Amino acid sequence: MPPPPGLPDSGIRRPGVTALPCKPPLPTFPTRLSQQARPAGILLPPLLAGALVAAFSKALADGLDNELLTHYYLGEQTVRVDVDRVLDRLLSAFTRELWHQLCRFYQDEARPEPSRQVTLLFEGPIRQIVLVLNGPETARCILDKLGPGLSRRQLTWSSGAGGIDLPLALQLMCSYWHREVPAQSPGGSPDEIARSLHAQIINGNASRNLIAEIRKVLLSPHYVQMHVVESAIWSMLLIRRPPPPPSDGFHVVQFKYECRLFGPLDGIGDPQLVNIGSLPTVTGTADECVYATVSDYVSTHWPRCGSMVLRCLEEAVSSASLSCRHRGPMSGMSVWDGSEEDGPQCPGLRLIHIEVEEAAIRMGVSAWTHTMIEIFQQMCWTCAALSASPFPGALSECAVEVSSYAYLNGSVYVDCSLAHRPVPQGDGLPWLQQMQGAAIASGFPVQGLPTQAVS
Numbered sequence: 001m002p003p004p005p006g007l008p009d010s011g012i013r014r015p016g017v018t019a020l021p022c023k024p025p026l027p028t029f030p031t032r033l034s035q036q037a038r039p040a041g042i043l044l045p046p047l048l049a050g051a052l053v054a055a056f057s058k059a060l061a062d063g064l065d066n067e068l069l070t071h072y073y074l075g076e077q078t079v080r081v082d083v084d085r086v087l088d089r090l091l092s093a094f095t096r097e098l099w100h101q102l103c104r105f106y107q108d109e110a111r112p113e114p115s116r117q118v119t120l121l122f123e124g125p126i127r128q129i130v131l132v133l134n135g136p137e138t139a140r141c142i143l144d145k146l147g148p149g150l151s152r153r154q155l156t157w158s159s160g161a162g163g164i165d166l167p168l169a170l171q172l173m174c175s176y177w178h179r180e181v182p183a184q185s186p187g188g189s190p191d192e193i194a195r196s197l198h199a200q201i202i203n204g205n206a207s208r209n210l211i212a213e214i215r216k217v218l219l220s221p222h223y224v225q226m227h228v229v230e231s232a233i234w235s236m237l238l239i240r241r242p243p244p245p246p247s248d249g250f251h252v253v254q255f256k257y258e259c260r261l262f263g264p265l266d267g268i269g270d271p272q273l274v275n276i277g278s279l280p281t282v283t284g285t286a287d288e289c290v291y292a293t294v295s296d297y298v299s300t301h302w303p304r305c306g307s308m309v310l311r312c313l314e315e316a317v318s319s320a321s322l323s324c325r326h327r328g329p330m331s332g333m334s335v336w337d338g339s340e341e342d343g344p345q346c347p348g349l350r351l352i353h354i355e356v357e358e359a360a361i362r363m364g365v366s367a368w369t370h371t372m373i374e375i376f377q378q379m380c381w382t383c384a385a386l387s388a389s390p391f392p393g394a395l396s397e398c399a400v401e402v403s404s405y406a407y408l409n410g411s412v413y414v415d416c417s418l419a420h421r422p423v424p425q426g427d428g429l430p431w432l433q434q435m436q437g438a439a440i441a442s443g444f445p446v447q448g449l450p451t452q453a454v455s
Contacts, residue, residue: 042131043181048173049132050157053141055169056133059202061145063211069147069218078402079232083150083218086227087139090213095134098206102126105200121186124177125193129170129201146218166202170194216447221285225384225399225443229377232402236412237369250350251372252411255363257400259383259418261317261356276314281385282438284446285397286428294382300448302378305346305371309378312336312352313361320356332356346371377444380416384441387418395423395432398439 042049073081106118114122132138136153143151164172174190174197186193201207217223237251246252261276277295284290290297298306312334320332336352338345348371353364361383365375380400389396403415420439423432432440 042128042135044128044132044173044176046157047161048169048176049128050137050159050161051164051169052129052132052166052173053135053138053157054161055164055166056201057138057141057145059166060142060207060211060214063207064146064214064219066145067215067219069150073147073150073224073227078404079228079235080152081150081224081227082152082231082234083143083147083227084136084139084153085230085234086218087142087214088136090210090217091134091138093213094206094210095130097209098133098201098204099126099130101204101206102197102200105204117186117188120184121193124181124184124186125174125197128173128177129197146214167194167198170198170201221443222288222446223443225380225441226377226445228402228443229380230373232414233369233373233376236405236414237372241412242407246410249368250366251369252364252366253372253376254411254413255361255365255376255379255416256414257361257363257379257383257416257418258359258403259361259387259400260359261361261383261386276317276386277310279386281441282432282435283381283385283441283444285442286395286423286432286440288446289429289432289440290446291431294385297381297385298378301381301445302374305349305374306378308336308346308349309352309375310382312354313356313382316354316356316361349375381441381444383416383418384439384444387420387439389422389437389439390420391422393436394425395428395436396420396439397423397442399441399443 044052069083073083102122106121107114137155137157140151140153140155144155171191171194174194178185178190237253238245277293277298279294280291281294281297282289282291283297292300295307295310298310302309315334316332318332319334323331332355334352334354338350348368349366351364351366352375355362361379363379365372367375384398384400387398389398398418398420400416401419403417405412405414407413421442423440
């Protein structure tokens with residue numbers, strides 16, 4: 001079989017074989033945990049790098065049929081969704097998968113080490129492609145096509161690079177590298193290398209998976225609340241928070257959810273016998289949703305601290321229901337801290353304090369930022385999923401909104417409320433019609449559960 005076009009010798013990977021004895025080194029991406037990694041800079045001129053970003057963004061938009069996501073993210077909100085961060089994560093996964101995909105394509109499984117030409121190809125053009133597409137401007141350029149006006153970033157490289165398609169951008173890049181960096185050029189024909197890279201980028205699994213993830217995570221309504229919550233925490237704790245930040249990284253946030261849990265505190269059976277984790281919930285939209293218990297959904301989407309948060313909420317609800325049975329004011333409390341040696345542990349979490357009142361749940365959390373995001377997401381889903389529709393005899397789609405927030409004595413105080421949207425009579429899946437009066441938690445994933453989404 002002849003070698004893939006663009007390389008001068010036979011030390012290459014044949015398509016169709018998955019084994020890979022020796023990969024070229026991955027590019028080093030700067031991370032908080034790896035500060036001493038070998039630097040890998042972008043060596044392309046800004047015009048060529050910008051042309052690559054703009055051309056890739058156009059090709060990606062074409063692969064998505066130029067669908068727009070502004071419908072879900074342009075509404076007025078107290079905290080604006082940072083869609084750039086979401087795309088950054090998807091692009092990071094894409095570039096790493098693309099690197100491995102190209103390794104499998106170009107590397108010969110019969111050779112103990114990659115040939116010099118393959119090594120130079122990965123240290124040169126392929127490394128530059130990966131670094132440029134993993135840069136912060138790529139998300140901005142993609143959003144200019146999929147969600148105009150949503151990006152928070154400034155254009156730099158790609159501002160004057162329109163009108164160039166991806167094959168030409170790759171050809172210009174490979175020709176530049178062959179001409180200006182001859183000592184590190186893999187040799188062969190730059191045009192053939194560019195055509196080979198274009199075929200792999202466009203037709204490979206990395207691009208297909210990126211398109212599928214964008215459709216699932218950004219072009220559907222099922223992750224909107226996840227993104228809203230993440231953006232809210234990042235904004236309140238890291239962007240707008242007045243200095244100084246906590247020295248140990250543990251932020252303190254006081255949440256107040258204006259809601260009343262449907263079921264345990266709504267006169268259904270004996271509240272003392274109700275286990276919140278066993279309660280049924282509906283998540284998604286009236287036309288595409290999943291039916292699952294609280295514990296199943298929590299363990300699937302928040303496996304690190306979800307069970308611990310749920311346990312604290314159950315204890316607080318049980319205490320509140322007991323106070324009602326004794327004709328006292330509704331009040332229940334639960335506390336967890338890291339000193340419980342025999343209890344479950346969660347890295348990045350120091351304290352959970354929950355109080356249940358007549359029409360509100362107050363929750364204090366001391367945690368690292370990423371852990372705070374997960375806990376806030378879980379509580380927003382729980383309050384929405386266990387609420388009742390305020391429209392008599394009709395279903396509603398429910399989401400939690402951040403009403404306001406403030407800073408006081410090193411803590412952040414966040415007020416949240418429920419927003420219900422009525423489901424028109426007769427709309428939705430047939431089996432939902434038997435659950436009139438319930439609320440559907442919208443903006444949360446419907447994939448990954450043992451009971452798959454029903455549409």
